[in-house]
Each structure stands twice: as structure tokens, then as C-alpha cells.
Amino acid sequence: MVSKVFIKLGGSFITDKAVPETLNGERITAAARMIRAAIEAAAAQGDALSIILGHGAGSFGHIAALKFSAVQGVHPEFGWQGLYAIREAMTRMNLLVLQRCKEGGLYPVTVSPFAVTQAKGGKVLRLDAENIQQLLLSEQIPLVHGDAVPDTERGFTIASTEALLAALGDRFRFDRVVMVSDTPGVLDQNGRTIPLIDRRNLDQMAACLGASGAPDVTGGMRKKVENLLALIRRGAANEARILTFSDRPEDLRDAVLGAGEAGTLLRL
Ligand SMILES: Nc1ncnc2c1ncn2[C@@H]1O[C@H](COP(=O)(O)OP(=O)(O)OP(=O)(O)O)[C@@H](O)[C@H]1O
Ligand SMILES: [Mg+2]
Numbered sequence: 420m421v422s423k424v425f426i427k428l429g430g431s432f433i434t435d436k437a438v439p440e441t442l443n444g445e446r447i448t449a450a451a452r453m454i455r456a457a458i459e460a461a462a463a464q465g466d467a468l469s470i471i472l473g474h475g476a477g478s479f480g481h482i483a484a485l486k487f488s489a490v491q492g493v494h495p496e497f498g499w500q501g502l503y504a505i506r507e508a509m510t511r512m513n514l515l516v517l518q519r520c521k522e523g524g525l526y527p528v529t530v531s532p533f534a535v536t537q538a539k540g541g542k543v544l545r546l547d548a549e550n551i552q553q554l555l556l557s558e559q560i561p562l563v564h565g566d567a568v569p570d571t572e573r574g575f576t577i578a579s580t581e582a583l584l585a586a587l588g589d590r591f592r593f594d595r596v597v598m599v600s601d602t603p604g605v606l607d608q609n610g611r612t613i614p615l616i617d618r619r620n621l622d623q624m625a626a627c628l629g630a631s632g633a634p635d636v637t638g639g640m641r642k643k644v645e646n647l648l649a650l651i652r653r654g655a656a657n658e659a660r661i662l663t664f665s666d667r668p669e670d671l672r673d674a675v676l677g678a679g680e681a682g683t684l685l686r687l
Contacts, residue, residue: 421469422461422467422468422469422595423469423591423594424469424593424594424595424597424675425472425593425595425596425597426454426470426472426473426599427473427475427584427598428446429599429601430476430565431475432446432475432601433446433516434477434478434479436631436635439478439482440508442479442515442519444515445519447519448523449668451520451523453664453668453669454672455523455525457675457676460672467558469558470560471562471591472520472561473562473563473565474562474564475565475579476565476580477512478634479511480505480509480565480577481634482634483504483505486504487501489501489502489575489577489636492541492573492574492575493573493574501567509564509566513529513562516562516564528562529562530550530551532578533569536566536583537568538569538570540573540576541576543578546583546586546587548586551563563587565577565578565579565580565637577636577637579637579638581647582637584650585650588655588656589653589655592656593655595656595659595660595677596647597662597675598643598661599664600640600661601663602640605624605644605661605682606627608627612683614680615684616644616648616683616685621648628640628641630642644661644685647685651685651687657686658684658685659684659686660684660685661683661685662674662682670682
């Protein structure tokens, strides 16, 4: 059996979002090791994982976007500087992520979101996934990341990893999505991890969801959960798990395999 899995290494997990351009490289390497372990565990059972990897922008892209007020695209005062700054910061970050993945025995191949995505009025309209598909057919791991992308109305706009995931989900229909964040999962008002969000408790849980506590232009946990639930509702993913790992890296391996109970599970 082949399971299609989208994994996002959140910017909150792989950088210190409060401090410009602080990569937490060891976490990326540790996560890469666990993804590799999941691939091997699946293979040992005669199964395969078809993985698309993503990484967030953390204190690289978000801070560049804020510096040049790039949320609305071309800016009356800063012009296209936001685009240059975001693309430059994300390209550098992406190289660092690749290097850290390699240390963990994982060799993803970046498919630059700017080159394959079209947006209009701040919304991703299309993502040309042919190269991604080609990599998957060859059992390779495509890597995307939050980015600035061309926008026919705004010149450019910001596409979060979750926005790219939405477009990819429509094409690939993921068996599961795994999001690694800086909190143990989605937290309730008392700071406890909510084990499950589904249609029965969604309204209650919505009250707990907020923006990022750090400099951020793509809506933090609230937007993440909204995007994931929309994806699941339209059948572009079966389920999603939001988790972190600190002393139990195996949680990530298990989540990638569709097992384990760490963090918050989102489903219909
Ligand atoms: N109920 C909640 N549970 C957990 N985190 C929450 C909640 N409400 C708001 N947050 C905030 O959302 C943040 C996670 O969203 P954020 O967008 O910063 O992470 P990310 O998506 O991993 O980063 P990036 O967007 O850079 O990839 C948490 O660090 C926290 O500050
Ligand atoms: Mg985010």
C-alpha cells in the first residue's frame, strides 16, 4: 500500500520566530531522521510512503514581509522590495533546511513555489504540480516552502505552506497531513492539548484558536486549523495531526506512519 503524506516543518518549530533568522538546525536534522525512520518502517512492512515535505517561513519570511509591509503585495512606498526580501530570505532558509535534512539522511528536492504558483487577489489559484508529480513517481521527496508568489492583481502575494498544501491536496489527495509546530498540539484555554478536533467539538474549539504569538503574516494556529479542516471537508486530505517533538522524536515517525496519539488529530 502507498500512503500519500504531506509533512510541514513549521516555522515556529524550526526557527525562533521572535528573533530574525534564527534557524534551529538540530530540530530539522532530528525531524529528518524520524521521517527517514518512518519511510524505513513502512518499507519493512511492504508499504510505501509518498511524501511531500514543506517548511514554514518562521523568522525568515515573516520578518522580511513585515519589514516591507508586503502583505498586500506591491507597496506604495516600498514597491517590490518585499518580494526581493522574502524570496531572498526564503531561498537562503531553504538551503539551510536542505543541508540539515541531509545530515538527517533525508534528501528532499526543492520545487520553488514562486516558479510554479499563480495567485490573484492574495489567493492561490493554481500550482503547477507536474515536477512534483515527476519526483513522486521516482520515489523522491519534493520540498515546498512558504513563499512570495506572482499575483495578477497585487504583483505578488504571500503564500503560506498551508495555502500551497491546499492546492496540492486538490491534486494529490493526501491520506494524512502532519504539521510540526512549537506547541504540543492545539491548546485549549487552560493550555492543555486538545486530542481531537472534529465536527462535534469544532465550535467549542474555535474559541481557543488564535494568531501567532510572534511576528507573523499568515494567521498562526487559527488559520492553520481552518485551512486543514477545509482541506479535510473537501476530501483533499483524510486527516491531519498537529504536534511537536521535544523529548519524544518518535512521535513524529509514528504520526507520519498514521499511528501514535501525540498532539491534536483533526478529522471530519
Ligand atoms: N490554541 C492554540 N494552540 C496552539 N497555538 C496557538 C493557539 N492559538 C494561537 N497559537 C499560536 O500559534 C502559533 C503557531 O502558529 P505559527 O503560524 O506561528 O506556526 P507555524 O505555522 O509553525 O510557523 P510558520 O507560519 O512560520 O510556518 C503558536 O506558536 C501560538 O503562538
Ligand atoms: Mg504559520
